[in-house]
Amino acid sequence: AASPSSRRESRNFEPMPPEAQKGPPSPLVPRLRLKQCITDDAVPSSLRCATLVVGKRLFLFPKGRDGMCDLQFAMVMDLVTLRLWALRVMGSLPLRCRCSFLVVGESICVFPCDSSGRADLKLAFILTSAEEDRVYSQGCYVELDIPGPCQCEFVVVGRSCLIFPHDGDGNYDLTQACVLDTELLTLRVCGGIIAPAPLPDLPKCLFVTVGFRVCCFPQNQTMKVSIGHSWVTDTNLGMVRLDVSPAPGCTMPPPSQALLKVVGSRVVLFPHDSLQRLNLAELCVLDSETGQVRTVGVEGDEQPPPAKCQLLVVDGLVVIVPEEADGRTSQVWVLDASNVDRDSLLSVWSLPVDFSGLGSVTDLRFFVVAGKVFIVPGLRQTCSNVCVLSPSDRMCRSYAIDALSTAAHGYEVEPCGTDLIFIPFDGSGRRCVGDVSVLDCTLVS
Numbered sequence: 190a191a192s193p194s195s196r197r198e199s200r201n202f203e204p205m206p207p208e209a210q211k212g213p214p215s216p217l218v219p220r221l222r223l224k225q226c227i228t229d230d231a232v233p234s235s236l237r238c239a240t241l242v243v244g245k246r247l248f249l250f251p252k253g254r255d256g257m258c259d260l261q262f263a264m265v266m267d268l269v270t271l272r273l274w275a276l277r278v279m280g281s282l283p284l285r286c287r288c289s290f291l292v293v294g295e296s297i298c299v300f301p302c303d304s305s306g307r308a309d310l311k312l313a314f315i316l317t318s319a320e321e322d323r324v325y326s327q328g329c330y331v332e333l334d335i336p337g338p339c340q341c342e343f344v345v346v347g348r349s350c351l352i353f354p355h356d357g358d359g360n361y362d363l364t365q366a367c368v369l370d371t372e373l374l375t376l377r378v379c380g381g382i383i384a385p386a387p388l389p390d391l392p393k394c395l396f397v398t399v400g401f402r403v404c405c406f407p408q409n410q411t412m413k414v415s416i417g418h419s420w421v422t423d424t425n426l427g428m429v430r431l432d433v434s435p436a437p438g439c440t441m442p443p444p445s446q447a448l449l450k451v452v453g454s455r456v457v458l459f460p461h462d463s464l465q466r467l468n469l470a471e472l473c474v475l476d477s478e479t480g481q482v483r484t485v486g487v488e489g490d491e492q493p494p495p496a497k498c499q500l501l502v503v504d505g506l507v508v509i510v511p512e513e514a515d516g517r518t519s520q521v522w523v524l525d526a527s528n529v530d531r532d533s534l535l536s537v538w539s540l541p542v543d544f545s546g547l548g549s550v551t552d553l554r555f556f557v558v559a560g561k562v563f564i565v566p567g568l569r570q571t572c573s574n575v576c577v578l579s580p581s582d583r584m585c586r587s588y589a590i591d592a593l594s595t596a597a598h599g600y601e602v603e604p605c606g607t608d609l610i611f612i613p614f615d616g617s618g619r620r621c622v623g624d625v626s627v628l629d630c631t632l633v634s
Contacts, residue, residue: 221575221633222591223611223626226266229274235619238264240612242605243292243318245269249622250290257285260299260316263324264622268608271627278316280326294348296371299326300341307338310352315371329369331376336365344396346403346424348372351383353396360392363405368424382428389418397449397456399477401425404456406449413444414458416473421480436481442473450500450507452526454478457507459500466495467509469537474529485529489537493522502526503557506580509537510550518542518550523580542585546574559607559630569599572611577633588633593626607631 238249239258249264260282266273283301289308291298297316300308315327339354342361352367363384369376383403391407395414398404402425407418419433435441447458448467458473469487476482496511505527510518524537544564547553552567562578572593578585593600597613601620604610609628613621 218574218587218589220589220591221628223593223628224271226271226273226623226625226627228623229272231275232264232273232622234623235615235621236264237618238620238622239290240601240603240620241290241292241297242603242610243297244295245606246318247603247605247610247625248297249620253285255287257287259285260288260326265324266610266625268605268610268627273622273625274322276322276324278324278326281328282314282326289343291343291345291350293345293350293369293371296348298350298369298371303338306340308341309338310335310341310367310376311337313369313376315374327374329374329376332378334378335367335376339365342396344398344403346398347401349424351379351396351403351424353394359394361394363388363394379428383422383430385420385430385432389415391415391418395449397451399451399454399456402477404475404477409444412446414447414449415444416458416475416482417441417444419475421475421477431480433475433480433482436476436483439481439483441482442471442484447473448500450502452502452505452507452529455526455529457526457529461497462495465497467493467498468495469493469524472535476530485532486534487524487537488534491539492537493539499555501555501557501562503562503580504560505529508562508578508580510555512550518544521578521585523583538583540578540580540583540585542576542578543587544576546587547576554602556602556604556609558604558609559633561630561633563609563630563633565600565602565609567599568601571597572600572602575628590628597621597624 237252239252241248245268247266251259261278264275287302289300289302299314301312302308311331316324318324336354340357342353344351348371350369353361354365355361364380366380366383368379389407391409393408395406403422405420406414408414421431423429445460447460450457454477456475459467461467471484473484493509499510501508507524507526509522520539520541522537522539524535526535547566554565556563564576565572572590575590576587598616601612607630611626613624
């Protein structure tokens with residue numbers, strides 16, 4: 190007779206497509222063993238759900254095929270005890286609701302939406318944890334001039350959430366910007382404070398959070414960032430706005446398409462062309478504290494070729510992962526930006542890597558956890574291997590993962606503090622919540 194675990198596995202999982210399956214890991218590869226969650230009897234073996242990480246807990250809200258959530262119940266997993274249990278959410282809640290979730294501190298902000306994704310801000314409410322087995326909803330005081338249903342960009346700053354309405358194509362009306370305070374439970378319009386007057390004739394915008402500051406970078410229709418029209422808003426000082434200006438002895442760089450990354454209290458702009466190929470010849474650095482901008486160069490015996498790249502910041506080091514023409518990557522580059530506030534030249538070096546056991550670099554998922562970069566296969570591939578990149582040690586190492594079922598159709602991976610949570614799903618997209626596993630990344634050498 191089949192064992193209970195095998196019967197449960199055959200019930201939860203459908204076979205993975207052959208093209209997504211990888212061979213067994215080599216016995217010479219070091220292995221990582223994951224911890225298994227412990228489920229209560231009331232937890233279903235699988236369900237469609239929205240997954241959210243709040244502090245050291247994983248929340249799962251049931252969801253139907255139509256995308257509607259049932260917010261009256263939730264599954265909760267504690268990352269310390271690994272216990273997974275079901276609870277009833279207290280308070281006045283819609284029976285079924287299509288919504289957007291946003292984690293702000295220890296709270297979950299819920300924005301009911303229509304089928305096109307437009308959020309009805311006036312119906313927003315907040316879910317808060319009290320004791321271990323209690324989660325309750327709270328309504329908000331909403332000002333009368335809050336805009337109606339609209340597409341929104343949400344930016345988390347401390348215990349608040351800034352909301353920037355747009356038309357669906359990224360054209361913002363900054364005068365309609367709002368702020369949701371999860372402590373005061375208020376939703377107010379703040380566009381007159383956060384946006385300069387008159388507004389620049391640049392409809393698009395990028396928003397970057399640095400501590401309690403929000404850096405706003407207007408863009409034109411070709412997606413070029415206009416540094417000269419940018420500004421910084423300090424939400425910790427009552428929405429004090431600071432216009433961006435060139436540092437002494439520097440000139441304002443021209444508009445350009447760029448990727449933005451936060452390094453310490455600075456925002457580094459990495460210019461790229463229309464094909465998203467990076468150009469490291471001259472980087473732009475914004476000091477969020479002073480609002481001053483300057484340019485820095487890059488030095489090194491070997492520099493990354495112009496290519497579409499992923500950028501990952503690890504303790505002041507920027508890992509540059511190029512996307513080669515064949516979808517493979519044989520080496521990455523590391524840019525030392527730890528002293529970007531003082532250095533005029535940033536050093537860069539290459540680091541050989543081997544992602545061959547993980548699949549195409551375009552499908553890989555990258556997570557910065559515990560001072561390292563964890564690279565796992567794509568969403569619909571088996572997670573039998575993981576690659577760990579330590580830029581400070583200039584090392585890249587592959588590991589085999591134990592205690593993960595190879596019969597799963599794929600894995601959703603969620604970072605939580607110093608852990609990675611692996612949530613398997615079957616062929617219909619149902620999360621197999623009884624088989625959730627956790628990797629403690631601090632134990633990886």
